[in-house]
Amino acid sequence: MTDTVRNTVYFAAIAVLIIGTGFVQSWNAALFILNFGLISAIMALGVNLQWGFAGLFNVGIMGFVALGGLATVLVSMPPTPQAFSAGGMGIILALILGAGTVVAAVLAYSKLPKGRVRGLAIMAILIVGFFVYRAVFDPAVAAIEAIDPAATGYLGGLGLPVVVAWPVGGLLAAGVAWLIGKTALGLRSDYLAIATLGISEIIIAVMKNEDWMARGVKNVVGLPRPAPYEIELQQDPAFIERAASFGLDPVMASTLWVKLIYAGLFTVVLVILFILAQRALHSPWGRMMRAIRDNEHAAKAMGKNVTARHLQIFVLGSAVCGIAGAMMTTLDGQLTPGTYQPLRFTFLIWVMVIVGGSGNNLGAVLGGFLIWWLWVMVEPMGLWLMNTITMGMEDGSAIKTHLIDSAAHMRLLTMGLVLLLVLRFSPRGLIPEK
Amino acid sequence: MDFLNALVAFANFVFIPATAYGAQLALGALGVTLIYGILRFSNFAHGDTMAFGAMTTILVTWLFQSWGISFGPLPTALLALPFGILGCMALVLFTDRVVYRFYREQKAKPVILVIVSLGVMFIMNGLVRFIIGPDDRRFADGERFIISVREFKALTGLKEGLAIKTTQGITVITAVIVVALLFYFLNRTRTGKSMRAYSDNEDLALLSGINPERVVMITWLIVAALATIAGTLYGLDKSFKPFIFLQLLLPVFAAAIVGGLGSPVGAIAGGFVIAFSEVTITYAWKKVATYVLPDAWAPDSLVQLLSTDYKFAVSFVILLIVLLFRPTGLFAGKSV
Numbered sequence: 001m002t003d004t005v006r007n008t009v010y011f012a013a014i015a016v017l018i019i020g021t022g023f024v025q026s027w028n029a030a031l032f033i034l035n036f037g038l039i040s041a042i043m044a045l046g047v048n049l050q051w052g053f054a055g056l057f058n059v060g061i062m063g064f065v066a067l068g069g070l071a072t073v074l075v076s077m078p079p080t081p082q083a084f085s086a087g088g089m090g091i092i093l094a095l096i097l098g099a100g101t102v103v104a105a106v107l108a109y110s111k112l113p114k115g116r117v118r119g120l121a122i123m124a125i126l127i128v129g130f131f132v133y134r135a136v137f138d139p140a141v142a143a144i145e146a147i148d149p150a151a152t153g154y155l156g157g158l159g160l161p162v163v164v165a166w167p168v169g170g171l172l173a174a175g176v177a178w179l180i181g182k183t184a185l186g187l188r189s190d191y192l193a194i195a196t197l198g199i200s201e202i203i204i205a206v207m208k209n210e211d212w213m214a215r216g217v218k219n220v221v222g223l224p225r226p227a228p229y230e231i232e233l234q235q236d237p238a239f240i241e242r243a244a245s246f247g248l249d250p251v252m253a254s255t256l257w258v259k260l261i262y263a264g265l266f267t268v269v270l271v272i273l274f275i276l277a278q279r280a281l282h283s284p285w286g287r288m289m290r291a292i293r294d295n296e297h298a299a300k301a302m303g304k305n306v307t308a309r310h311l312q313i314f315v316l317g318s319a320v321c322g323i324a325g326a327m328m329t330t331l332d333g334q335l336t337p338g339t340y341q342p343l344r345f346t347f348l349i350w351v352m353v354i355v356g357g358s359g360n361n362l363g364a365v366l367g368g369f370l371i372w373w374l375w376v377m378v379e380p381m382g383l384w385l386m387n388t389i390t391m392g393m394e395d396g397s398a399i400k401t402h403l404i405d406s407a408a409h410m411r412l413l414t415m416g417l418v419l420l421l422v423l424r425f426s427p428r429g430l431i432p433e434k
Numbered sequence: 435m436d437f438l439n440a441l442v443a444f445a446n447f448v449f450i451p452a453t454a455y456g457a458q459l460a461l462g463a464l465g466v467t468l469i470y471g472i473l474r475f476s477n478f479a480h481g482d483t484m485a486f487g488a489m490t491t492i493l494v495t496w497l498f499q500s501w502g503i504s505f506g507p508l509p510t511a512l513l514a515l516p517f518g519i520l521g522c523m524a525l526v527l528f529t530d531r532v533v534y535r536f537y538r539e540q541k542a543k544p545v546i547l548v549i550v551s552l553g554v555m556f557i558m559n560g561l562v563r564f565i566i567g568p569d570d571r572r573f574a575d576g577e578r579f580i581i582s583v584r585e586f587k588a589l590t591g592l593k594e595g596l597a598i599k600t601t602q603g604i605t606v607i608t609a610v611i612v613v614a615l616l617f618y619f620l621n622r623t624r625t626g627k628s629m630r631a632y633s634d635n636e637d638l639a640l641l642s643g644i645n646p647e648r649v650v651m652i653t654w655l656i657v658a659a660l661a662t663i664a665g666t667l668y669g670l671d672k673s674f675k676p677f678i679f680l681q682l683l684l685p686v687f688a689a690a691i692v693g694g695l696g697s698p699v700g701a702i703a704g705g706f707v708i709a710f711s712e713v714t715i716t717y718a719w720k721k722v723a724t725y726v727l728p729d730a731w732a733p734d735s736l737v738q739l740l741s742t743d744y745k746f747a748v749s750f751v752i753l754l755i756v757l758l759f760r761p762t763g764l765f766a767g768k769s770v
Contacts, residue, residue, distance in 0.1 A: 057545050059478075059552070130739075183754050187761050189545045190476035194687045195757065198750035201684060209743045342680065347556060350549070405567070412560030419553040420533060423546070 007362060007431060014369045021373075031259035033376055038266035039328050041368030044352040045270075045277055045361060046320030051350075052359035052433065053286065054313045055293040057193045060180070062345035063200030064318045066207060066337065067176060068169030068325025073214045073335050075165035076224045077157035083144045083212075088155060090140025091212065094133055101129025144212040154215045162224045166269070166326045173322025174315045176203070181314040186307040192314075200346065207337040214335055221334040227261040230254040262331055269327065270365070273320060277361045289313060290359070321349075343412065348375060351419045357429025366431060374418070375411065382410030440725035442586075442594040447721070452713035453706075454602040454671055457609035460705030461664035462682065463689035464616065464698055465657045471633040471696040472653040473534070475547035480661060481683035482558035485676055486525055487662025488669045489566050491518030492573045499575070507577040508604065511670055518666060522658040529554055530654050538650070555680075562676045571674040574601060594725075601670040612663055613702060616656070620698065625652060633696065681746070685712070688749040692756050694763025703764055708749050716742045 018037070022030030043061065050056040105125045112118040145153045176199065184195035208217050233239045233254035243253030280286050292299040292306050300306050329335050348371065356367020386407045390400040422429065462484060469477040477483075494514035498504075505513050533554060537547055579585075580603045583595030620626040632639040632649045640646060665679065672678070689708045693700025718736035727733075740747065756763060 055545065057548060183758055187757060190548055191691070191757060191761070193478075193545075193548055194476065194684075194691065195750075195754070198684050198688075198746065198753060201681070201746045202744075202750055205743055205746060209741065343556065347552065350552070354549070406564045409560050409563040409568070412556050412563065416553045416556035416560060420550065420557070423550060423553065424533075424536060 003431075003434075007366075010366055010430060014366065014373070017373050018369075021377075028255055028259070031256060031263065033373055035259060035262050035266060035331055036328075036376075037369040037372045038263065038270050039324050039331070040349070040352060040372040041365040042266075042270055042273055042324040042327070043321050043349045044356060044364040044368040045273055046317045046324065047349050047353045048317075048356075048358060048361060048364035049277060049280075049313055049320065050317035051353060052361075052364070053281065053289045053293065054310055055189075056185075056310060056314055056317075057189055058196045058314070058317070059193045059342075059346055060196030060198075060200035061321050061349050062340055062342050063196070063203035064173040064177065064321040065325030065328065065345050066200075066203050066340050067172045068166075068322040068327070069329035069335050069340075070207060070214055071169035071172050071322070072162060072165040072223060072326050072329040073220045074157045075160050075168050076162040077220060078159045080147065080152045080154065080156035083147050083152060083155050086147060087140035087143035087212070090136055090143070091155070094137035094140060097129065097136060098133045101125060101133065104129065141210075141212045149218075152215075153218070154212050154220075161226070162330050163226050163265075165330065166323050169326030170319040170323040173325070174319040177315045177318030178311070181311040185310045185314060197342075200342065204337060204340050207340075214337075217338050219334055219336045219338075223330065223333050223335070225333060226265060226330065227258045230258055233257060266327060266331075269323070273323075274361060274365065281361060343415075348372075348415065351415050351422075353429075354419060355422050355429055357431040357433065359433030360429070360431050363429050363431035363433075367429070370430075371415075371418075375415070378411050378414050379408065382407040382414075385410075436593075436725040439592055439594040440722050442592055442596050443721050443725065446594070446596045448710075448713050448717055450596075450598060450602055452710045454599075454605045455713065456706035456709030457605050458664055458668045458671065458705075459685055459689045459709050460702040461609055461612065461660050461667070462686040463693065463701035463705050464613075465660040465664070466686055466690040467693070467696055467698060467701040468653055468657055468660075470690070472629060472649060473538070473547070475544045475551065476687065476695075478548060478551045478683065479529075479555035479558055480657075480686065481679040481681075482555050482562065483522065483526060483658065483661040484665030484668070484682070485562045485679035486558050486665075487518050487522035487658065488665030488674055488679075489562050489676075490521035491515055491662060491666045492566065492571055492669070492674060494518060495573045505576060507600070509574050509576045509600070509670055511573055511666055512604070515663065515666055519659045519662045522662040523655050525558075526654045526658045527651065530650065559676065559680065566676070568676055571669075573674065574670050576600060594721075599671070601667070605667045605671055608663060608667060612660070616660075616698065619656075629653065684746055685709075685749040688753040691753060692763055694765040697763065697765040700763050700765030707764075708752060711752055712745045712748045715739045715748050716745050 018030050018034055021033060043065065046064075047058065047061060050058050105122050108118065108121050108125055112121060144155060147153055180195055180199050181192075184192045207214060210216060211218065214220055230251075231254075234250045239254070239257075240250045243250050246253065248256075288299070288304060289309065291302075292304060292309055296306050352367035352371040353364050354367070355371055356365070357363025383404070386403050390403050393400045462480065465483070466477060466480050469475070469480070491511055491514045494517040495509075495511045498510050498514055503513065504510050533550060534547070537550060577600050580598040580600055581589075581596065583597045586592075586596040618626075620630060628639065628644045629649050629652065631642070632644055632646065636646075639649075668678075668682070685708050689704035690701050691704070692707055693702070693704030716738065718738040720733055720735070720737045723737050724732045
């Protein structure tokens with residue numbers, strides 16, 4: 001069996017799974033899986049860049065995805081003019097002061113001679129800078145959050161079309177990735193893992209607590225959409241007529257149509273990123289990356305700047321995750337910082353890449369769809385399993401209720417098990433690297 | 435100006451909580467550092483090993499409570515602790531046998547082991563939630579305070595009160611005993627010396643006839659004991675919630691790295707550095723400042739450097755500073 005045949009079989013199987021879900025459950029569920037599968041595939045592509053191409057271990061995918069989500073709010077929501085006049089300048093000034101403090105500290109570190117004076121100077125700059133920053137920042141935040149807290153209480157966005165947020169999300173994620181990569185790359189591999197784990201938790205903490213930015217845990221709902229609203233379609237006579245010609249009622253047809261529009265947009269992004277990743281993999285640059293991954297010392301001896309290349313690909317991969325994060329928030333139509341969990345947004349993507357085949361872009365895409373389908377289906381399957389196991393027990397017994405209640409936690413166990421089994425028995429994944 | 439009251443307020447809100455928290459972090463970081471020294475990878479499953487050990491202890495505690503066994507003024511959990519340790523030992527030995535040993539024999543790269551430990555972490559987390567559920571569990575009983583605010587005020591006549599919770603006292607005493615035992619074991623016994631030799635130079639240790647599988651097994655046993663004790667003490671002091679232990683992973687790792695991965699003394703120092711920084715930076719200093727400063731200077735605001743929601747950020751920033759300026763940590767741990 002050639003590779004092409006095998007890959008076709010794999011993707012046909014995915015199609016069967018999704019279409020099968022359409023027949024067995026509902027077409028809405030099938031399109032839901034398809035849309036999130038497309039987004040997952042993009043995230044998996046990003047992680048595959050980092051892990052598959054370069055062997056970098058990033059455990060902070062959740063943070064980069066969340067930054068993409070933040071970009072959606074900052075770009076697409078209408079601005080809040082009163083908030084801007086109340087505290088906008090204060091916030092901007094405070095952020096500039098904060099950045100200035102850090103720059104001054106870095107300058108002091110590089111310019112002053114080594115010794116106690118330098119240490120004291122840096123301490124003084126940081127302490128004074130911090131208090132000045134807080135003195136400007138706190139009143140501005142209070143002023144912004146006081147403005148109609150039930151509806152806004154934040155600066156709002158730029159009011160641009162939501163699709164613009166996708167590349168912006170990528171840029172935002174890239175910026176943070178640069179900062180992290182600059183510190184943790186070039187040290188042992190575990191340090192990058194720990195640093196990314198930390199930054200992702202901090203990004204989520206900032207998004208939950210800084211209400212002036214994106215309302216924190218009060219959530220931003222009703223984000224603008226790139227697709228028409230279902231309710232508008234249902235009132236459009238032309239649409240109703242077309243729906244009727246397919247034999248569908250307007251409500252059903254409108255929800256399916258909107259999901260299909262999203263699927264189309266996401267497919268375009270996925271195809272573009274896939275072609276780019278594929279070109280990169282087969283370019284001299286891609287070969288250099290794999291050479292560095294396989295033997296850092298040899299690559300270094302050949303004159304390759306290993307740390308700089310690592311930084312480059314780390315930033316690129318994180319940017320892809322940021323784009324996917326922005327797309328996902330667009331699909332949800334709301335930003336809810338409380339729902340970002342490492343399990344769902346970091347670990348699951350890792351399982352996708354490893355199951356699909358690390359180092360192979362097609363494998364990452366396949367893993368994205370397959371594992372997402374499994375993730376959605378594990379819960380009903382777990383519940384069914386528990387119901388089957390407990391069939392013989394009498395109703396209301398403590399063990400039976402406990403087992404049925406625990407079915408929700410089957411996901412953790414299943415995903416951990418899938419990862420360990422694949423790593424052990426098929427470490428190269430379903431579609432191995434060539 | 436009232437230094438005595440300021441000192442009491444400081445002790446009550448900063449020193450005592452930070453000491454207890456530091457002891458818990460130090461025990462956790464010791465486990466991470468031992469695994470790193472002997473098995474040579476960062477064990478992401480450590481947080482959930484702590485959760486599993488604590489869970490076993492809680493289950494045994496409930497059993498004892500239902501039998502009416504208690505430990506007088508001390509929490510029953512202390513009686514249950516040995517059983518929790520045994521349960522945790524069984525689990526880690528089982529994981530080592532079915533999961534880690536395969537990669538050890540293959541001499542897999544450390545980063546593969548880290549990914550494997552991530553898988554183990556999720557299975558353990560799933561197990562804990564499966565068995566005890568995701569909710570908050572309280573299992574502390576016995577006397578709540580060694581000295582309560584009211585007793586302290588009556589005793590000293592000061593305006594400011596001081597409370598020491600039993601759990602805080604137990605945490606510190608247990609940690610001291612455990613650390614003393616561990617260091618005696620590592621420095622004085624034959625097995626401990628062979629562990630250190632294996633950690634320093636694997637090939638040389640093998641040449642001298644040290645059995646690597648035995649060293650690894652003993653390491654896992656010690657790590658299981660440390661993790662269970664750390665998890666139970668944390669659960670007694672705060673409360674037991676399965677997902678908390680995932681969040682505890684960051685300060686624990688930060689402590690181990692700040693001290694120097696692979697260095698037991700460093701892990702203890704790192705634990706206290708992280709704990710004291712977290713508490714002092716997120717504590718609202720208004721009360722202490724009011725006592726120390728003259729009335730005219732008394733602050734209006736809370737004098738809190740960062741809100742408590744950002745306590746991860748503190749350990750993270752310390753971690754970054756150490757990585758930037760001294761990647762081997764305070765006590766020069768293993769390789770960079």
